Amino acid sequence: MKLYVLLPFAMLVTLSTPTKAQSIRGKIGGLIRDTQNRALSGATVILQERQDSTTHQAGLSDADGKFAFKSLPKGDYLLRCSYVGFQPYKSGLLSITETQPVLQLPVIILQTSTPKTLSEVVVTAKKPLVEQKIDRLIVNVDAMLTAAGSNALDVLAKSPGVMVNTNDDISLNGKRNVLVLIDDRPTYMSAQDLAAYLRSLPGGLLDKLELISNPPARYDAAGGAIINIVLKKNRATGFNGSLNLGYNQGVYGRSNNSLLLNYRTKKFNIFTNSSYSRDRNFSEETYSRYFYSDAKSLQSTILQTSRSSYTSNGWNGRIGMDYFASPKITIGILFTGSTRPKSDRLDYTSNQYTELMQLDSVSRGYINGLYQSKNTGINVNLSHKFDNRGKLLTANIDYLNFQSSTNQFSPIDTYRPDGQLAGTQERFFAIPSTVRIYAGKVDFTQPLAGKSEFSAGLKSSYVMTDTESNWLNQTGDGPVPDYGKSNHFQYTESINAAYVNLKKEWSRWGIQTGLRLENTQSKGHQLANPTTVDSTFHRSYSWLFPSLYLSYKVDKRGDNTLALSYSKRIRRPGYQQLNPFLFFRDRYSYSGGNPNLIPGYGQAIDLRYTFKQYVGVTLSYSWDKDGIDPITRVVGDQFITRPQNFYQGQSLGIIPNISFSPTSWWTVNISAVLLAIRNRGQTDGVTIDQQSNLHEVETVNQFQLSKSWSAELTGFFPGNQFFAQTKSSSIYNISAGLQKTILQGQGTLRLTVNDIFYSLVMNSQTVALNHISAFYTRQGDTRRVGFSFMYRFGKEANARKRNTVGSAEEEKQRTN
Template sequence: MNRYFLLPLAMLAILCTPTKAQSITGKISGQIRDPQNRALPGATVILQERQDSTVKKVSLSDTDGAFEVKNLPKGDYVLSCSYVGFQAYKSGLLTITETQTALRLPVIVLQASTPKTLNEVVVTAKKPLVEQKIDRLIVNVDAMLTAAGGNALDVLAKSPGVMVSTNDDISLNGKRNVLVLIDDRPTYMSAQDLAAYLRSLPGGLLDKVELISNPPARYDAAGGAIINIVLKKNRAAGFNGSLNLGYNQGRYGRSNNALLLNYRTKKFNIFTNSSFSRDRNFSEETYSRYFFTDAGLPQSTILQTSQSNYTSNGWNGRIGMDYVASPKTTIGILFTSSTRPKSDRLDYTSNQYTGLMQLDSVSKGYTDGHYQSRNTGLNLNLSHKFDSTGKLLMANVDYLTFQTNTNQFSPIDTYRPDGQLANTQERLFIIPSTVRIYAGKLDYTQPLAGKAEFSAGLKSSYVMTDTESNWFNQTGDGSVPDYGKSNHFQYTEAINAAYVNLKKEWSRWAIQTGLRLENTQSTGHQLANPATVDSTFHRSYTWQFPSLYLSYKLDKRGDNTLVLSYSKRIRRPGYQQLNPFLFFQDRYSYSGGNPNLIPGYGQSIDLRYTYKHYLGVTLAYSWDKNGINPITKAVGDQFITRPQNFYQGHSLGIIPNVSFSPTSWWTVNISAVLLAIRNQGNAAGVTIDQQSNLHEVETMNQFQLGKTWSAELTGFFPGSQFFAQTKSSSIYNISAGLQKTILQRQGTLRLTVNDIFYTLVMHSQTVALNQISAFYTRQSDTRRVGLSFMYRFGKEANARKRNTVGSAEDEKMRTN
C-alpha cells in the first residue's frame, strides 16, 4: 500500500527541483478592429506552421478584439484572421526563437467586404477527423459525413477502435466495461439504457468524441476505459445557434433533429439545446439449440424464429447559465431532462423436436411491451481563479433521477404435433424502477515553478436504487401474483474518493503521475414477500488506483513522440446486476442478476509512437481479474443468463492509426485493433480456457470535390470475435456520404447511405454449454439512406469553454 504513496511524493521532489533544460514556449498576441477603430469580438484567428501549413491553433478574439496564442514551440508561423462581412487578413512570416519568445503584433484592421468579395473570399480551417493527444484520441464529429442524420450511437460505432456489440455493449481497443461520459459527466445507465439514450441523441449535437484508453487520476476509476462525448457549444458574443434536421429511411423511417441556442454578454452566458428523435427498427432472429445425451447422442432440438419491431420517441433538453460574478469567479447552473416512451412487439414460434428430429411440440407467443423512461439532472458549478498564474478551484454538485416503468404482456400457446392446443399461459410483467444520485466534487490546480503543475481533488457520491419486478399469471379470475418469481430489490452505494496528480515538462521529457483512492460502502436489500424471505448484504472496500504518463520528443520540434502510459481500473457491478430477479425474454430464455458479484479490476500499459497528426502506433498490454460477464446455463430446456465473476484475461495488441493525403483533394484515415487474447474462466459450472486473435479495421476516405462539394467513403471490417461463451463470425459495413455547403457556407446538406451491401448480419454461437450446441443469427434495419440539413446563425465560433466537469463520475452504465 505504501509503495503507491511513495510515487507521487518522489515525483513532487523531482518537480520542485529547478532545471535549466526548459523548452521554449512562445506566444503571439494582438488586437483586431474595423476601420472605425471598433473592436471585433469573435473574430477567427488561425495560426499555421510555415513548413507544411499545418493548423497549429484556432482561436477567437475576446470582447475587446484581443487575442493571444500561447504555448508555441520555436518555429516559423503565418497568422490569418477572418470575420463575417470583412476581408480576410494574412500576416507575413512570424518567428519564435530562443531570444524572441513573445510577439505583440500591431493592431490588425479588417476592411469591410463588398457582397461580391464576400462570395469570393473564403477562409476556412478544416478540422481533421482524428487528433492525437498525449492521453487521448479525439474524433471531430463534423468531419465525419456519414454520421450526419444519424444518432450518437452511430457516431461511436464509426469511431476508431470503438465496437458496439449486438447486445449494445461498448468497447474501446478491446477493453470492455467502458465508462461513457457526456461533457465529462457520467450517464449512470446500464449498457442497454445507455444505448437507448444515445439512439435518441442526434449526431448533430455532438462536437467531438474523446477516446481515453488509460485515464488520468482526475477521472473516476470505474470502467476499462473512458469515452467522453462532448456536445456542441457556441460561446461567441451575442445571440447565435444552429438547427440540425435529419431523416433516414430503411424499412422504417427515423428522424433526428436538434436546435442549439446561445446568448452571451460580458456578465451572462445562457445556453440551451433541445432535440427530438424518432427511432424505429425491426429484428429478425433465429435460435438453434441442440441437446445431447451423456453418450453424445441427439436428445432434443429447439428451433425458434422471431420477429420484433419497436418504436421509440426521444426528447432531450438542456438549459444552463454561467454568471461572471467577477473576473476571477464564474458560477453556473445546468438543468437536463429527457424522456423516451417506447413500445415494442415480439412474435416468436418455437418448434421442439425429439432426438430423432420428430416434432414434439410447437409454442407460439408474443410479448407486447410499453416502456416509459424519464431522466432529470441538476448541476451547480463554480470556477474561481486565485491569480494570473493559473491557480484554480472548481466545485460541482449534482442531483440526478432516473425513473423507468415497464409493462409487458406475454401469452404463450403450446400445440401438440397434430396441431391441437395443449396449453395456454398468459403472463403480465410490471417493473417500476427509480434511481437517485447525489454527488459533489472539488478540483484544485496549482502551477509550480519550472513548467510543473500539481492538482488534487475530492469527490463523494451516494446512490439509491429501488426496483420492483412484479410477475402475474393471467387467469379467468384476473391477475394472480407469482410471488416465487416476483422481487423487490433496494440498493445503496456510497463512494468517497481523493486524488493527487503531478506533472512536469522539460525540453523533451514530460511526466504525469497520479494516485486515486476510493472507498466504497454498499448495501443490498431484497424485501420479503409471501414466497421470498427478507435478505441483505453489505460490502466495504478501499482500493488505490495509480496512473502514469511518460513522454519523450524524439526531435526538437516534437514531431516524433513516444508516450508510455499505465493505469489501474475497477469494474464494479451494475446496480441491477446485483438484483437476483428473473427477466422473461421468451418461452426458452430468461436473464437475471447475481447478489454475489464482487468488483473486478484491470491494469493496462501502453507504449505509443506518434508522428504529428499523421501516424500513431500503440503497443498495448492489459490484464483483468474477476471480470464480470454474463454466463448462460441450461435448466432443463430453458437458458438462464446471469452475470458472474467469470474471467481472468490477458491481451497483447497493436493499435495503429494513420492519416495521409494521396492528393490535395483526398484524405485517408485508417485505424486498426489487432489483439491476441487469453481468457480463462470458471463459474456456475461453466469453464473456459481460450486463446483467440481479434482484429478490427476501419477506413475512411474523404474527398474535396470543389469549393462546396465533398464526399466520404467508409469501411468497417471487424473479424470474428471469441470472448467467454460467445463466438461470433466476421462482418463488414461499407457506407458513403455526400455534402454540399449552401447559403454562404452557413448551411450544409448531406446525403448518406449506411450499410450499402446489407452485410451487418450477426452470426454467433454460445459455447461451453454442457452437452448443448447453440447458434444464433440476427439482422435488423441497418441499410439506410439519409438526408440531413444543418444551418448556423449568429456569430459562428469555437470559443474556449470553461472546463466544468460534473461531480457524478463513477456510477455510469450501472443503473440496470
C-alpha cells in the same frame, strides 16, 4: 510499501527542491480564429522585438489554431499574424517581465479581406476527422459525413477502435466496460439503457469524441477506458445557434433533429439545446439449440424464429447559465431532462423436436411492451481562476433522478404435433424502477516552477436504487402474483475519493504521475414476500489506483513523440446487476442479476508513437481479474443468463491509426485494433479457457470534390469475436455520404447511405454449454438512405470558454 504509492510523493519532493535563480525564459501564446469562430490552421505568426523591429521568432498555428513562442528573454515584443484571404493583424505592446513571464493572449479574430473568400475559408479551416493526441484520440463528428442524420450510437460505432456488440456493450481498443461521459459528466446507465439513450441523441448535437485508453487520476477509476462525448456549444457574443434536421429511411423511417441556442453578454451566458428523435427498427432472429446425451447422441432440438419491432420517441433538453461574477469567477447552473416512451412487439414460434427430428410440440407467443424512461438532473458549478498562470479551483454539485417503468403482456400457446391446443399461459410483467444520485466534487490546480503542475481533488457520491419486478399469471380468477419470481430490491452505495496528480515538463521529456484512493460502502436489500425471505448484503472496500504517464519528443519540434502510460482501473457491477430478478425473454430464454458479484479490476500499459497528425501506433498490454461477464446455464430446456465474476484475462494489442492524403482532394484515415487474447474462467459449472486473435479495421475516405462539394466512403470490417461464451463471425459495413455547403457556408446538405450491401447480419454461437450446441442469427433495419440539413445563424465572435466537469463521473454508467 509498493513503489507506485511513493511515486507522487517522490515527484512532489523533486518539484519542491530549491533551485538556483535563472534568467527569465518567457512565453507568449494564443489562438487564432475567423469571424465564424473556427480555428485557422497554418496561419503565419511572427514575433518581433520592439526595439529594432527584427523578427525574433516565426511559426505557424497548429490544427486547433494555437501558437506559442517559448524561451523568450525579458523585453518588449510585437506580434503579427497573416492568413490568405484575411486582413493582417498587428498587436499592441507585449512585455515579458520578471513578474509576468507568461502571456496568454485573448483569442485573435482575423477579418476576411472580401466577402467572396468566405467559402474558401470554410474549406481551409475544416477540422480533420481524427486528431492524434499523445494521451487520446479525438474524432471531430462534423467531419464525419456519414454521421449526418444518424444518432450518437451510430457515430460511436463508426469511430476508430470503438465497437458496439450485439448486446450494446461498448468497447475501446479491446477494453470493455467503457465509462461513457457526456461533457465530462457521467451517463449513469447500464449498457442497454445507455444504448437506448444514445439512439435518442441526434448526431447533430455532437461536437467531438475523446477516446482515452489510459485515463489519468482525476477521472473516476471505473471502467476499462473512457469515451467522452462532447456536445456542441456556441459561447460567442450575442445571439447564436444552429438547427439540424435529419431523416433516414430503411424499411422504417427515422428522424433525428436538434436545435442549439446561445445568448452571451459580458456578465452572463445562457445556452440551451433540445432534440427530438423518432427511432423505429425491427429484428429478425433465429435460435437453433441441440441437446445431446453423455454419449453425444442427439436427444432433442429446439428451433425458434422471431420478429421484433419497436418504436421509440426521444426528447432531450439541456438549459444552463454561466454568470461571470468577475473576470476570474464564474458561477453556473445546468438543468437536463429527457424522456423516452417506447413500445415494442415480439412474435416468436418455437418448434421442439425429438431425437429423431420428429416434431414434438409447437409454441407460439408474443410480448407487447410499453416502456417509459424519464431522467432529470441539475448541476451547480463554480470556477475560480486565481491568476493567469493557471491556478484554478472548480467545484460541482449534482443531483440526478431516473424514473423508468416496464409493462409487458406475454401469452403463450402450446400445440401438439397434430395442431391441437395443448395449453395456454398468460403472463403480465410490471417493473417500476427509481434511481437517485447525489454527487459533489472539488478540483484544485496549482502551477509550479519549471513547467510543473500539481493538482488534487475530492469527490463524494451517494446512490439509491429501488426496483420492483412483479410477475403475474392470468387465471380464471384474474391475475395472480407469482411470488417465486417477483421481487423488490433496494440498493445504496456511497463512494468517497481523493486524488493527487503531478506533472513536469522539460524540453523533451514530460512526466505525469497520479494516485487515486476510492472507498466504497454499499448495501443490498431483498425485501420479503410470501415465498421469499428478507435478506441483505454489505460490501466495504478501499483501493488505490495509481497512474503514470511518460512522454518523450524524439526531435526538437516534437513531430515525433513517444508516450508510455499505465493505469489501474476498477470494474464495479451495475446497480441492477446485483438485483436477483428474473427477466422473461421468451419461453426458453431468461436473464437475471446476481447479488454475489464483487468488483473486478484491471491494469493496462500502453506504449504509443505519434508523428504529427498522420501516424499513431499503440502497443498495449492489459490484464484483468474477476471480470464480469454474462454466463448462460441451462435448466431443463431453458437458457438462464446471469452476470458472474468469471474471467481472468490478458490481452496484447497493436492499435495503429494512419491519416494521409494521396492527392490534394483525397484524405484517407485507416485505423485497426489487432488483439491476442487469453481468457480463463470457471463458475457455476461453466469452464472457459480460450485463446483468440481478434481484429477490427476501419477506413474513411474523404473527397473534396470542389469548394462546396465533398464526399465520404467508409468501411467497417470487424473479424471473428470471441468473449466468454459468445463466439461471433465476422461482418462488414460499407457506407457513403455526399455533402453540399450552401448559404455562403452557413448551411449544409448531406445525403448518406448506410450498410450499402446489407451485410450487417450477426451470426454467433454460445459455447461451453454441457452437451448443448446453440446458434443465433440476427438481421435488422441497417440499410438506410438519409438526408440532413444543418443551418448556423447568429453573430460569432471571441468567447471565453469553460470546461465544466460534473461531479458525477461514473455512477450513471451503472444504472440499469
